[in-house]
Amino acid sequence: xxxxxxxGTRKGLLIMNRDGGDWAVESAHFEAIPVVYAFRDPxxxxxxxxxxxxxxxxxxxxxxxxxxxxxxxEAPKYYEGAACPPDFSIPAKTNYIWLVExxxxxxxxxxxxxxxxxxxxxxxxxxxxxxxxxxxxHHPSNTHWFGAGRDHPGTVAIxxxxxxxxxxxxxxxxxxxxVSMDGGESWEARNRGLxxxxxxxxxxxxxxxxxxILASPSNPDVLWQQNHCGIFRSENGGLQWRDISDRxxxxxxxxxxxAVDDEDERVxxxxxxxxxxxxxxxxxxxxxxxxxxxxxxxxxxxxxxxxANCYDLxxxxxxxxxxxxxAFGTTAGNFYVSDDRGDNWRCLxxxxxxxxxxxxx
Amino acid sequence: MAQVKFTPxxxxxxxxxxxxxxxxxxxxEIVAAVDQRWRGLGDYIIDEQGALxxxxxxxxxDELLRDKQTLSDRVSADTKIxxxxxxSGG
Numbered sequence: 001x002x003x004x005x006x007x008g009t010r011k012g013l014l015i016m017n018r019d020g021g022d023w024a025v026e027s028a029h030f031e032a033i034p035v036v037y038a039f040r041d042p043x044x045x046x047x048x049x050x051x052x053x054x055x056x057x058x059x060x061x062x063x064x065x066x067x068x069x070x071x072x073x074e075a076p077k078y079y080e081g082a083a084c085p086p087d088f089s090i091p092a093k094t095n096y097i098w099l100v101e102x103x104x105x106x107x108x109x110x111x112x113x114x115x116x117x118x119x120x121x122x123x124x125x126x127x128x129x130x131x132x133x134x135x136x137x138h139h140p141s142n143t144h145w146f147g148a149g150r151d152h153p154g155t156v157a158i159x160x161x162x163x164x165x166x167x168x169x170x171x172x173x174x175x176x177x178x179v180s181m182d183g184g185e186s187w188e189a190r191n192r193g194l195x196x197x198x199x200x201x202x203x204x205x206x207x208x209x210x211x212x213i214l215a216s217p218s219n220p221d222v223l224w225q226q227n228h229c230g231i232f233r234s235e236n237g238g239l240q241w242r243d244i245s246d247r248x249x250x251x252x253x254x255x256x257x258x259a260v261d262d263e264d265e266r267v268x269x270x271x272x273x274x275x276x277x278x279x280x281x282x283x284x285x286x287x288x289x290x291x292x293x294x295x296x297x298x299x300x301x302x303x304x305x306x307x308a309n310c311y312d313l314x315x316x317x318x319x320x321x322x323x324x325x326x327a328f329g330t331t332a333g334n335f336y337v338s339d340d341r342g343d344n345w346r347c348l349x350x351x352x353x354x355x356x357x358x359x360x361x
Numbered sequence: 362m363a364q365v366k367f368t369p370x371x372x373x374x375x376x377x378x379x380x381x382x383x384x385x386x387x388x389x390e391i392v393a394a395v396d397q398r399w400r401g402l403g404d405y406i407i408d409e410q411g412a413l414x415x416x417x418x419x420x421x422x423d424e425l426l427r428d429k430q431t432l433s434d435r436v437s438a439d440t441k442i443x444x445x446x447x448x449s450g451g
Contacts (some may be wrong), residue, residue, distance in 0.1 A: 077409035
């Protein structure tokens with residue numbers, strides 16, 4: 001159970017705290033600067049923050065004293081001559097830093113960074129420097145990568161297997177799922193069972209759009225994916241995916257955000273919207289959907305959430321869970337918390353900027 | 362030497378930033394020189410391929426920089442350089 005939250009918004013970072021009461025904002029940082037992602041690396045007790053300056057480019061900052069002071073580190077850079085997939089006509093540069101993920105507990109100096117235009121970067125010196133993971137960047141399937149929502153593909157999901165730090169699962173939007181069993185030396189695409197209704201061949205081996213991928217901590221072979229074309233689950237590390245979107249008329253289908261249970265590999269939460277073409281909540285009512293049986297059925301959790309005239313979406317990194325507590329922020333600047341696994345929600349504030357990222361510290 | 366001025370907005374990230382004089386023959390050389398003086402400043406002005414960031418402008422005298430890809434615009438001893446942010450956002 002964590003008693004602090006990092007909330008990245010279009011207008012800065014908030015650190016929230018619930019010691020001795022309900023959640024309240026403890027401090028604000030990077031005021032007026034878009035904070036794409038913020039998380040605490042427990043291995044080094046370091047907070048990492050990705051900024052998206054409108055003018056000055058994407059930057060990385062870290063704090064080794066829980067936000068009392070910050071240090072800018074050199075952001076990942078594409079090498080001279082690198083060009084963007086799929087046609088390699090545009091020079092590649094770090095347009096946006098989607099997320100930072102820690103390596104395994106047995107590799108304390110390793111960090112991964114996912115970027116637009118699709119490059120995965122790795123650091124083996126605690127983030128002092130980053131190198132492009134060439135083996136993935138040059139994967140022969142990269143001619144099937146392309147931008148969606150943004151101009152270029154993005155590495156938006158990075159999962160390190162807690163049983164073996166060399167096993168990596170990466171999500172590229174748009175590109176698909178890539179797995180390495182050797183710490184990034186080699187990669188294979190694992191998209192079987194996914195479909196992409198925007199492709200001439202929806203079952204093509206490549207060109208899928210994972211919005212986010214998470215592994216169940218209790219069984220990391222179980223992967224969950226909120227995809228552009230539905231919700232998918234794999235029980236064998238992505239070798240085969242199964243569509244678990246709600247087939248009974250419920251809203252769980254299109255969306256961005258995802259949370260999985262620490263203890264039970266059958267339990268996950270999503271934040272549905274209507275569809276790619278109608279990016280609004282279903283019936284203009286905010287809902288979090290939960291499955292407790294691996295996606296066979298979904299429950300729609302609405303208590304405490306607005307059920308009329310609502311246009312809130314939940315971005316891919318803006319839902320998180322610790323213990324029985326879930327928290328999410330929305331595109332309309334609203335922030336909700338549940339202490340009973342989503343059965344009941346309460347609104348902490350209505351007045352934030354667009355929320356990009358929510359992570360328990 | 363060319364006189365180089367910066368938008369005050371950059372002082373948020375480089376608090377001791379100030380107007381300076383640089384001996385250089387191109388704008389690219391000026392950016393490299395100010396990056397030496399204020400480490401990391403260059404990354405705020407150009408990207409890793411050497412191109413001017415999309416929402417940054419550089420005035421060379423009264424004219425906007427022409428070569429936004431390699432910043433090869435010539436400067437002379439009396440050129441005034443002004444590095445500013447584009448007017449955008451919300």
